[in-house]
Amino acid sequence: MDVLEAMRARHSVRQYLDKPIPADVAAALRAEVEACNREGDLNIQLVTDEPGAFDCAMAKYGSFSGVCNYFALVGPDDDGLEERAGYYGERLVILAQTLGLNTCWVGLTFSKKKAHIQVGPGEKLALVIALGYGATQGAPHKDKPMEKLCQADGGMPDWFRRGMEYAMRAPTAINQQKFRFVLEPDGKVRAEALRGPFSRVDLGIVKYHFELGAGRENFAWAE
Ligand SMILES: Cc1cc2nc3c(=O)[nH]c(=O)nc-3n(C[C@H](O)[C@H](O)[C@H](O)COP(=O)(O)O)c2cc1C
Numbered sequence: 257m258d259v260l261e262a263m264r265a266r267h268s269v270r271q272y273l274d275k276p277i278p279a280d281v282a283a284a285l286r287a288e289v290e291a292c293n294r295e296g297d298l299n300i301q302l303v304t305d306e307p308g309a310f311d312c313a314m315a316k317y318g319s320f321s322g323v324c325n326y327f328a329l330v331g332p333d334d335d336g337l338e339e340r341a342g343y344y345g346e347r348l349v350i351l352a353q354t355l356g357l358n359t360c361w362v363g364l365t366f367s368k369k370k371a372h373i374q375v376g377p378g379e380k381l382a383l384v385i386a387l388g389y390g391a392t393q394g395a396p397h398k399d400k401p402m403e404k405l406c407q408a409d410g411g412m413p414d415w416f417r418r419g420m421e422y423a424m425r426a427p428t429a430i431n432q433q434k435f436r437f438v439l440e441p442d443g444k445v446r447a448e449a450l451r452g453p454f455s456r457v458d459l460g461i462v463k464y465h466f467e468l469g470a471g472r473e474n475f476a477w478a479e
Contacts (some may be wrong), residue, residue: 259468262353263425267394269358272322275389277304281355288351289327292344298331300344301373302387309371309384318365325387326362328373333380339449341382342460346426349385350464358390361427361461363454383457397431399424408439415474416445422469423462429454435462444478445470 257265277285282304289300303309303326310323327348329341349359363383375381406412406420416439423437434452437445447466449459463477 257354259350259354260422262350263422263465263468265393266349266353266359266425266427267396268360268427269390269392269394270318270320270323270360270386271391272324272358272386272388273391274322277325277357277388281357284355285348285352288348292347296331296340296344298329298340298344299374299376299379300341300348301328301330302326303328303372306372309366309368309373310386311370312367314365314367318362320360320362320365320386322391323386323388326366326371327385327387328371329382329384330373330375330379331382333378337380337382338454338456339460339463342457342462343464344460345383345385345457346461346464349427352387356389357387358393360386361429361457362386363429363457383454397427400433405433405435406437406439409441412439413474415470419445419466419470419475422465426458426462426465428458428461432458435459437462437466438478440478442478444476446478 285302289302293300307324310320329345331337352359402420432452434450434455436448447463449455
């Protein structure tokens with residue numbers, strides 16, 4: 257499965273099997289975590305065989321079960337942390353999907369207190385991503401119409417439409433899809449987060465999907 261197939265196949269999964277992640281798979285994930293930390297100035301941690309973070313009433317209320325592995329998205333407590341956590345976290349989600357694993361982004365329904373996460377001085381835990389072998393593969397989410405999520409005055413090039421199709425497959429908090437992509441007159445693309453919980457994390461996630469769908473060689477981001 258390549259990354260584009262993984263973006264189409266991925267759905268949030270909240271129930272996991274009692275099946276550990278094999279050492280070679282964990283090693284591949286850790287190598288990608290290190291690359292993301294280097295490129296994104298983050299301190300993402302892969303925590304395995306640790307059921308504490310999802311052993312709480314909130315997680316049960318959120319219908320999570322069997323979660324023993326997660327990525328902790330930690331980084332410097334600055335203005336860009338949420339978007340970077342979204343972008344690099346989704347890169348890990350998609351890699352995990354290509355390796356046969358399932359995931360779910362989790363902003364609220366876990367226990368920060370019980371989680372085994374190192375947060376250094378000046379750092380913040382943005383959120384976590386549950387990881388493991390799902391009891392199911394999840395189900396597709398409902399979408400807003402594409403025209404509500406973007407603006408391309410004067411016609412939509414094929415690469416922009418493909419970018420949008422993949423952005424719409426992305427996970428967003430409570431499936432809010434509070435983002436907008438605008439094709440500027442100079443051909444650059446401006447991506448905006450609208451108001452909503454975790455919408456800056458969502459922005460990083462959807463930008464990662466848009467880049468791969470549209471092809472990075474076809475466009476540049478507007479500042
Ligand atoms: C930033 C973010 C935070 C999320 N937080 C939670 C959460 O706390 N609990 C939960 O059950 N799902 C959470 N989700 C999962 C969303 O509900 C899910 O991605 C959305 O409904 C779309 O479904 P899909 O991922 O299957 O496409 C979160 C997703 C994102 C992107």
